[in-house]
Amino acid sequence: MTEIRICHLYPKEMNIYGDRGNIAVLQKRLEWRGYSSSITPISTGDDFNPTIFDLCYLGGGQDRDQMLVAYDLQKKSAAIHSAAKDGMVFLWVCGGIQLAGAGYTDSDGRRIPGVGILDLDTSAGKSRLIGDLVLNAELDGETSTLVGYENHAGRTFLGPDATPLGSVLKGHGNNGADQTEGAVQERVIGTYMHGPILPKNPWLADKLLTWAIEHNTGEIPALSSLDDSLENLAQQVAISRAGMKR
Amino acid sequence: MSHIALSLAKAAGWMSRALGRGGGTTLPGMILLRLRPHILREMAQELEEIIVISATNGKTTTARMVSHAAHESEISFVANTSGANLPSGIATALLRRKPDEKYGIFEVDEAALPELVPQLRPTVLVLMNLFRDQLDRYGELETTIHKWKKMVESLPETTKLIINADDPALAYLGSLHQNVQFFGLELTDHASETISHAADSLHCLKCNSPLNFQQVTIGHLGHWECQNCGFSRPNPSFTGDKINLMGLDGSEFIAASKTDSLGIQIPLAGTHNVYNALAAYATCYTIDISATKIQKGLSTISAAFGRNEIISFDGVELMIMLAKNPAGANQNLKTLLLEEGTIHLAILLNDRTADGKDVSWIWDVDYEMILDRIASLTISGDRAYDLALRFYYSGFPATSMHVVPSIQELLEHLKSTIKIGGRAVVLPTYTAMLDLRSELNKIGATHSFWEEK
Numbered sequence: 001m002t003e004i005r006i007c008h009l010y011p012k013e014m015n016i017y018g019d020r021g022n023i024a025v026l027q028k029r030l031e032w033r034g035y036s037s038s039i040t041p042i043s044t045g046d047d048f049n050p051t052i053f054d055l056c057y058l059g060g061g062q063d064r065d066q067m068l069v070a071y072d073l074q075k076k077s078a079a080i081h082s083a084a085k086d087g088m089v090f091l092w093v094c095g096g097i098q099l100a101g102a103g104y105t106d107s108d109g110r111r112i113p114g115v116g117i118l119d120l121d122t123s124a125g126k127s128r129l130i131g132d133l134v135l136n137a138e139l140d141g142e143t144s145t146l147v148g149y150e151n152h153a154g155r156t157f158l159g160p161d162a163t164p165l166g167s168v169l170k171g172h173g174n175n176g177a178d179q180t181e182g183a184v185q186e187r188v189i190g191t192y193m194h195g196p197i198l199p200k201n202p203w204l205a206d207k208l209l210t211w212a213i214e215h216n217t218g219e220i221p222a223l224s225s226l227d228d229s230l231e232n233l234a235q236q237v238a239i240s241r242a243g244m245k246r
Numbered sequence: 247m248s249h250i251a252l253s254l255a256k257a258a259g260w261m262s263r264a265l266g267r268g269g270g271t272t273l274p275g276m277i278l279l280r281l282r283p284h285i286l287r288e289m290a291q292e293l294e295e296i297i298v299i300s301a302t303n304g305k306t307t308t309a310r311m312v313s314h315a316a317h318e319s320e321i322s323f324v325a326n327t328s329g330a331n332l333p334s335g336i337a338t339a340l341l342r343r344k345p346d347e348k349y350g351i352f353e354v355d356e357a358a359l360p361e362l363v364p365q366l367r368p369t370v371l372v373l374m375n376l377f378r379d380q381l382d383r384y385g386e387l388e389t390t391i392h393k394w395k396k397m398v399e400s401l402p403e404t405t406k407l408i409i410n411a412d413d414p415a416l417a418y419l420g421s422l423h424q425n426v427q428f429f430g431l432e433l434t435d436h437a438s439e440t441i442s443h444a445a446d447s448l449h450c451l452k453c454n455s456p457l458n459f460q461q462v463t464i465g466h467l468g469h470w471e472c473q474n475c476g477f478s479r480p481n482p483s484f485t486g487d488k489i490n491l492m493g494l495d496g497s498e499f500i501a502a503s504k505t506d507s508l509g510i511q512i513p514l515a516g517t518h519n520v521y522n523a524l525a526a527y528a529t530c531y532t533i534d535i536s537a538t539k540i541q542k543g544l545s546t547i548s549a550a551f552g553r554n555e556i557i558s559f560d561g562v563e564l565m566i567m568l569a570k571n572p573a574g575a576n577q578n579l580k581t582l583l584l585e586e587g588t589i590h591l592a593i594l595l596n597d598r599t600a601d602g603k604d605v606s607w608i609w610d611v612d613y614e615m616i617l618d619r620i621a622s623l624t625i626s627g628d629r630a631y632d633l634a635l636r637f638y639y640s641g642f643p644a645t646s647m648h649v650v651p652s653i654q655e656l657l658e659h660l661k662s663t664i665k666i667g668g669r670a671v672v673l674p675t676y677t678a679m680l681d682l683r684s685e686l687n688k689i690g691a692t693h694s695f696w697e698e699k
Contacts, residue, residue: 015444016381018609024639062386064449130382131603149604151382195606199635230638230649234631241597241628 003036004212007053010061010069011041014095017151017194019059022091025198025205026055033224035213044072050083054212060094060194063106070112073099077115084117089211090188093197097183097190098122098154107153118183118190119159120174128153129172132242133193135181137166137204144203145169147238148193156192158183165191170242187211200238202231251281255341271330275337286333286365289340293324294348295533296366300359301374303574304522305331306550307514308374309353311526315543316349319535323349329550331355333362349533357384360397370532371401372408373416374525377465377573378446378610380602387446391415398422408528410521411482412467418451420480429484429528436489436517437461437468444572444610452477463517465573484528489520493585494554494565501527508537511545514554516581518574552679559657559691561666566682569593569673570601572610578673579616588621590670592660594653594678595627601675605629608636622663623647624670626656627678653678653685 008023023039030037042048061069073080084090092100097118104112105123114122128151135146146166155175158164164174165182173181174192182191189208191197198205206223213221255278278285290296299309306329313325324343326335331353339352354362356376363371373394378387398419401407409420411430420426431437441448441459445466448457455474462468471478489499496513499520512523523544530540549555552568569575582589597603613636623646625633630651638644648663650656660670674682686692 012448015610016378016386017604018606020443021606021609021636021639024609028639028641062388064388064454068454128385149382149606151604195604196609199609199639200632227644230631230634230644234629234635237629237631 001034001036002213002217003038004030004055004209004216005053006037006039006212007048007056008039008041009056009058010043010072011059012043013065013069014059014061016060016062017094017149018196019057019093019194021196022057022059022093022198025196025202026057026209029202029205029209029226032226044068048076048079048083050079050086050088053083053088054215055089055091055208056080056083058090058092058096058099060096066095066099067112069095070099070104070114073115074113080115080117084186084188087187087215089208089215090117090190091208092188092190094152094192094194097156097192100183100188100190101156104154117188118185119161120156120183120190121159122154122156124153125155125176129176131171132238133171133173133181134169134239134242135166135173135193136169137182139165139184139204139207142203144201145235145239146193146197146201146204147235147242148195148197148200150192150194152192156183161185165189187215195238200231200235202226202228251278251285252341254281270338271326272332272334272338274341275334275339278337278341279333284365286337286340286362287367289337289343290350290366292343293350295370296350296352296368297370297372297529297533298352298354298359298363298366298368299372299374299525299529300354300356302356302377302379302571303577304374304518304525305353307519307553308372308522308525308529309351310550311523311544311547312529313351314547315526315530315535315540316351318543319539321349321535322347323351325351326353329353332358336362336366356390360393363397364400367402368405370406370408370529372525372529373419374410374521375413375467376415376447377571378444378607379571380604381607382602382604383599391419391451395419395422406532408525408532410467410525411480412463412469413447414457414466414470414479415447415451417480418477427484427528427532428480428482429524430479430482430486431463431489431517431520431524432485432487433461433469434463434489436491437463441466442576443612450475450477464521464577467521484524484531486520486524489517491516491520491584494581497523499523503531506537508541510541512547513545514547514549515584516577518577518581519554552674552683557683557686557692559686559689560661562661562664563669564660564672564686565669566672566674566679568676568679570675572607575611575673579612582616582671583619587619589616589619590622590660590664590668591616591620592624592626592656592670592672593633594656594672594674594682595625595629595633596675596678596681597629598677601677605632608633611636613637614640617642624656624659624663625649626651626653627675653681656682657685
């Protein structure tokens with residue numbers, strides 16, 4: 001049985017928005033298709049081995065925890081770059097998208113470094129961008145609606161090497177100005193969307209799993225379809241609660 | 247005081263009740279504050295003793311316990327008993343104060359506290375716990391701690407601060423005030439040595455190092471110390487010891503001050519209610535309520551609306567346990583595990599302003615601990631399908647859960663699932679609890695929340 005190896009970065013520090021829900025979705029959707037999986041938590045002070053994982057998850061945290069994590073990430077920066085280059089799949093959410101970029105300039109003007117696996121930069125805005133978030137997302141030439149929630153002070157702007165994960169239909173997105181949300185570069189995805197993001201967006205979960213399995217086996221798998229009726233109902237309710245009827 | 251403003255505000259209360267719109271627990275105060283923004287300060291000045299209680303979890307119950315003991319002690323007081331804990335609710339309570347009521351007992355929303363304390367100028371301020379809650383409304387926990395810190399720093403020395411020593415962040419705030427007494431639970435079997443998933447306040451507020459826990463009672467509450475700078479749980483003046491949790495029926499423990507000790511029995515279940523009772527004991531002790539009155543007041547207390555409240559309808563008993571954030575929900579689940587046997591469980595998730603519009607918190611609740619004890623699972627509320635996904639991805643079969651977004655359907659379903667004389671446990675968010683009680687009130691099963699005594 002193929003084992004998909006998932007690395008959960010800083011689960012103790014970065015877990016503020018039900019982040020373990022994303023991990024549960026990845027695990028269950030693998031299990032239901034006959035794949036096994038392993039989850040390896042990696043905390044501050046631990047080594048990050050770039051050759052032993054297929055997917056790397058990092059969630060959102062409070063400002064202070066994000067700061068602690070940012071400095072630890074610097075020590076893992078070379079290994080993380082090497083993993084990204086090698087096609088490891090990354091989903092870095094909320095604080096994660098900020099840490100994946102060049103850095104974060106906070107409201108006092110202090111600079112918190114990022115690891116730079118996504119071509120983007122972030123600085124604190126005056127207000128927090130909070131609320132439901134609905135996107136029209138595109139990956140591998142396929143499009144899908146994504147729903148979730150955002151709560152961030154950062155304003156993120158993408159450089160030329162990153163493409164947005166989607167365009168904002170409802171909510172603020174990266175910066176509240178240019179209608180973009182998230183960033184994609186090769187197989188690294190950053191997003192402000194929590195909720196958590198994967199339970200109500202099985203299309204994205206399966207996209208990540210397809211990439212992770214390909215990274216592991218070298219072949220693009222044909223994932224069997226699952227009964228996503230609860231997921232779809234939850235997505236529809238979230239869209240209508242966000243003030244959009246469809 | 248302007249009579250016109252007062253009369254207008256009072257009239258609004260009568261109208262609001264006549265129209266059946268929430269019983270007028272906040273509208274009169276809202277109008278009054280609009281007309282007279284500084285009225286709280288003026289009205290509070292007329293009181294001799296002002297007790298203000300705040301926390302993420304347990305403030306309603308604790309204020310109710312203190313009120314009950316005060317009542318036993320024949321103290322005449324004004325209180326915001328219906329859980330209307332924003333400035334408008336306090337103003338409404340003060341507006342209705344009778345001239346002989348010289349004590350005020352108020353539970354205050356944790357976000358509104360820093361704004362209300364300078365106006366009310368409490369003689370006793372009780373700070374019980376801070377957990378992550380409604381991040382879209384309150385912001386990060388760190389933000390609330392920071393605002394509370396500024397509030398504590400500007401307290402007059404005469405304000406008696408009563409603080410939970412088991413909450414590291416609050417203990418730190420206590421260290422900033424001269425006139426402080428701590429309360430805390432002694433080592434108990436009803437605790438663990440490990441921190442649960444997604445606990446808060448795990449770092450030392452003095453030096454940022456990770457804290458070590460000798461025991462964890464709820465979330466991040468317990469016996470803690472920083473091994474880097476030596477900051478540790480302060481020695482409490484009021485302790486809770488020999489805790490005996492008697493299933494869903496109640497709890498007992500020994501409460502002690504520096505000089506006395508007292509056996510306390512409460513008809514409310516779970517460690518969280520022991521904390522509430524201990525905080526109430528410390529508060530009552532501080533305002534010189536006698537031991538026998540405290541004992542009697544706490545032992546005869548009934549549940550506050552929606553907090554371990556039992557309502558019967560059509561031969562079925564509903565036990566309603568408000569569950570609005572991860573720490574509170576986890577504590578409710580742990581309390582359910584105190585009883586043997588399987589449970590008919592109904593969970594209601596709304597995402598309105600008072601619930602928090604962000605429902606991601608349900609993924610931080612450890613529902614897994616209860617899965618093998620579920621006799622039936624009914625899921626309801628505005629965001630019922632989010633909750634269904636939470637259980638589905640924990641391995642609970644979709645075919646075994648019943649998802650009914652509307653409250654009417656929920657009650658119908660519970661009636662058809664549970665035998666006459668049986669019991670269902672209902673875990674609602676705040677507005678879902680109000681909806682449920684309003685539906686039960688419509689069919690005559692309970693009273694309105696503003697008739698709460």
